[in-house]
Amino acid sequence: MKKTAFNPLFPLILMLLLISACTPSEAESSEPVPPPVEERDLNREPSETIYIEDFPLTKLNGTETHLYAYEGKIIVLHFWASWCVHCRDGMKIMDAFHAENDDFVVLAVNLGESPSVAESYVEEHGLSMEIFTDEKGVLGRHFGVSGFPTTLFIGPDFEFYTMNPGALDADRLNEIRDTIRELQK
Numbered sequence: 001m002k003k004t005a006f007n008p009l010f011p012l013i014l015m016l017l018l019i020s021a022c023t024p025s026e027a028e029s030s031e032p033v034p035p036p037v038e039e040r041d042l043n044r045e046p047s048e049t050i051y052i053e054d055f056p057l058t059k060l061n062g063t064e065t066h067l068y069a070y071e072g073k074i075i076v077l078h079f080w081a082s083w084c085v086h087c088r089d090g091m092k093i094m095d096a097f098h099a100e101n102d103d104f105v106v107l108a109v110n111l112g113e114s115p116s117v118a119e120s121y122v123e124e125h126g127l128s129m130e131i132f133t134d135e136k137g138v139l140g141r142h143f144g145v146s147g148f149p150t151t152l153f154i155g156p157d158f159e160f161y162t163m164n165p166g167a168l169d170a171d172r173l174n175e176i177r178d179t180i181r182e183l184q185k
Contacts, residue, residue, distance in 0.1 A: 050160040055139065057107065057132045060119045067158065073105040074180055075154040079140055081111055082121040084148040086167040091127060093170050094151075098129040101177060107132060111140045111148070153180060 054068040067075070078094050080087040091108065098106035106129040110118035115133045122131050134140055143152060143163070151168060153161040153176060161180055168176075 052154050052158045052160055054158075055142070057109070058115075058134070060115045060122070060131050060133055062115070067107075067154075070105050070107070071158070072156045074103055074156055074184075075152075075158075076104055076106045077143075077152040077154060078106055078108045079111045079134075079143070079145045079148065079150045080108055081113055081148050082117055083113075087149045089169075090149045090167050091125065093168065093173060095125075095127045095129050096170070097173055097177075103181075104177065106130070109134050109139060111145060112137050155180070156184075 052067065054066050056064050056066055058064050076094065076097070078090070080091060094106050094108060097104070108127075108129055109132045110121075111134050113133070114135060118131060118133055139145075140150075143150070145165075147165055149167060151164045153163075155161055161183070162176070164172075164176070
């Protein structure tokens with residue numbers, strides 16, 4: 001019986017593949033990309049408030065709305081993809097959060113996939129939150145999304161609160177919610 005030698009690079013290659021499992025590829029687009037938004041630490045007073053400018057959002061059915069249509073609500077802008085392993089649980093958590101918190105609205109933006117792929121995912125999982133599509137990745141690049149999921153928290157007057165790259169469990173999401181509510185007082 002012939003023995004195969006163990007390649008010492010195998011664990012390193014496997015680790016790199018796992019790390020990149022939820023990293024989006026660069027989508028080609030001729031549209032200009034604004035510079036990324038800076039992050040605000042929720043636990044300190046910023047020296048200058050950063051406001052998010054209005055931008056269009058395309059629903060799965062092709063109709064458009066704008067960020068400013070959600071004025072007065074605390075916005076959870078959640079970037080996801082149907083193939084992302086960490087997004088699967090995250091989408092369920094976001095949908096439940098959306099249903100349980102009237103002062104928040106979750107805007108889930110499917111990044112880099114066709115609307116039909118996103119719609120199939122939404123139907124299969126029975127999601128009720130608002131789902132948008134960013135097939136060319138313009139919003140993703142604008143906000144510096146480099147992996148999935150990525151979640152931004154925006155105040156009712158469109159002030160930028162914070163950005164969370166990576167998965168959020170329900171406890172961490174509720175902790176951020178409580179901190180934001182304290183800031184609103």
